[in-house]
Amino acid sequence: MELGWACSHSVWLCFACCLLRRLLRCDLLLSARLLLHVGLVVLLQAVSQSFLPLPLNAALTGTACWLVLGGAAHSKRIPTAGKAVVVTGCDSGFGKEAASYLDSLGLKVYASVLDLNSPGAQELRQSCSSQLTLLEMDLTKPEDIQRTLHFIKAQSEKTGLWGLVNNAGFNDIIADADLTPVRNFRACMEVNFFGALEMTKGLLPLLRASQGRIVTVSSPAGTMPFPCLAAYGASKAALSLLMESFRCELAPWGVKVCVIFPGYFKTGSTCSPEYWKEKKHQLLEALPPDLLEEYGKEYVEEINKQFVVFMKRAVEDLSSVVNSIADGLLSPQPLVKYYPGSGLGLMYFIHHYLHHTVRDFLLRAFFINPRLPKALQLKH
Numbered sequence: 001m002e003l004g005w006a007c008s009h010s011v012w013l014c015f016a017c018c019l020l021r022r023l024l025r026c027d028l029l030l031s032a033r034l035l036l037h038v039g040l041v042v043l044l045q046a047v048s049q050s051f052l053p054l055p056l057n058a059a060l061t062g063t064a065c066w067l068v069l070g071g072a073a074h075s076k077r078i079p080t081a082g083k084a085v086v087v088t089g090c091d092s093g094f095g096k097e098a099a100s101y102l103d104s105l106g107l108k109v110y111a112s113v114l115d116l117n118s119p120g121a122q123e124l125r126q127s128c129s130s131q132l133t134l135l136e137m138d139l140t141k142p143e144d145i146q147r148t149l150h151f152i153k154a155q156s157e158k159t160g161l162w163g164l165v166n167n168a169g170f171n172d173i174i175a176d177a178d179l180t181p182v183r184n185f186r187a188c189m190e191v192n193f194f195g196a197l198e199m200t201k202g203l204l205p206l207l208r209a210s211q212g213r214i215v216t217v218s219s220p221a222g223t224m225p226f227p228c229l230a231a232y233g234a235s236k237a238a239l240s241l242l243m244e245s246f247r248c249e250l251a252p253w254g255v256k257v258c259v260i261f262p263g264y265f266k267t268g269s270t271c272s273p274e275y276w277k278e279k280k281h282q283l284l285e286a287l288p289p290d291l292l293e294e295y296g297k298e299y300v301e302e303i304n305k306q307f308v309v310f311m312k313r314a315v316e317d318l319s320s321v322v323n324s325i326a327d328g329l330l331s332p333q334p335l336v337k338y339y340p341g342s343g344l345g346l347m348y349f350i351h352h353y354l355h356h357t358v359r360d361f362l363l364r365a366f367f368i369n370p371r372l373p374k375a376l377q378l379k380h
Contacts, residue, residue, distance in 0.1 A: 084108035089168025093267030139195030177230035192235035211254030215328035263341015296374030
C-alpha cells in the first residue's frame with residue numbers, strides 16, 4: 001500500500017516538475033487546452049484509483065501525464081525524399097544553420113543569400129550537398145524577388161515544392177519610437193513583412209499543390225512591447241498576424257502554417273557592438289535638434305550601452321530554433337507556434353495572465369531600462 005502511494009506521489013511530482021520546466025522553456029504554453037488535459041488526468045487518476053490497484057493506477061496516471069507533456073509527439077517525421085524547400089536569409093544565423101541541417105536530412109534546399117560570395121554562402125557551398133542551391137536575393141528589391149520566384153517555379157514545375165521558410169529579418173535601430181525615423185520603420189517592414197508576404201504569395205500555388213508547409217521566424221518583440229524595438233517589433237507583429245491569417249485561410253487547402261518566436265540568439269552582424277555603435281552615430285546625426293535636446297545625447301548613449309551589455313547574453317547554440325524549423329516542415333502535426341529559447345515561458349505567462357505593469361517592469365529590468373529623458377529630468 002505504501003509503495004503504491006509512493007509511486008503515485010512520485011508520478012505527480014515528476015509531472016509537476018516537467019510541466020514547470022517546459023512552461024519556463026516555452027515548450028508548452030499555459031493554455032485552456034493544457035489546463036483541460038491536466039484536469040482530465042486528475043479525473044482519470046481519481047476514477048481509476050477506485051477500481052485499480054495502486055501500482056497499476058500509478059502506471060496509468062504516469063502514461064497519461066507523459067501524453068500530456070507530449071512525450072510521444074513529434075517523434076516521427078515525414079520522409080524527405082523528393083521534397084524541396086526554400087529558406088530565405090541564409091547568409092548567417094538561423095537561415096544558414098537551417099539550410100545546412102535540412103540539406104543533411106535529404107531535402108532539396110533553395111537557400112537565398114544577399115551575396116553569393118559572403119562567408120556564409122561560401123560555407124554552405126563547401127559543406128552541403130549538391131542538392132543545395134544558393135540564390136542571390138535582396139528582399140528590398142522587387143526584381144530580385146521576381147527573379148527568384150521565376151527560378152524556383154521553373155525548377156519545381158515537375159518536382160513540386162514542399163515548404164517555405166520565411167527566415168530573413170532586419171533591424172538597424174535601437175531607440176524609442178519617438179526617436180526612430182519613419183524610414184527605419186519602412187526598412188523593417190520592407191524586409192520583415194512585405195518581403196515575406198511577396199515570397200509567400202508567389203509560392204502559394206506550388207505549396208497548395210503539394211499541401212505543404214510555411215514556417216516563419218517572427219520574434220517575441222512582435223507580441224510584447226520590448227523597449228526601444230518599436231520599428232522591429234511592429235514589423236514582426238504584422239508578420240505574425242499575417243501568418244495567422246494564412247494559417248486559417250490555407251487550412252482547407254491542406255497547407256500547414258506555423259510561426260517561430262525565438263529567444264535572443266547570436267545570429268550575425270547585428271550582434272556586433274561595432275554595428276550598433278555605427279547605428280547610434282547615424283541616429284544622433286539624423287535626429288532633429290529640438291528632439292535631441294528633449295531626450296539628450298546621453299539618453300541615446302545609455303540605450304546603446306545597455307543593449308550592448310544585453311547582447312552578451314545571446315545564446316550561440318542555434319539548434320533549438322533549427323529543430324523548430326525542421327519540426328514545422330516535417331512533423332505530421334506541427335505546432336502552430338514554437339518558442340525556442342530560455343525564459344520565454346515566464347514572460348509569456350506574465351504577458352497573458354498578469355497586469356501589464358508587471359510585464360513592462362520585467363521587460364525593462366531584463367532588457368533595456370534607460371534613465372529619464374533630459375527634459376523629464378529637469379522637471380524632477
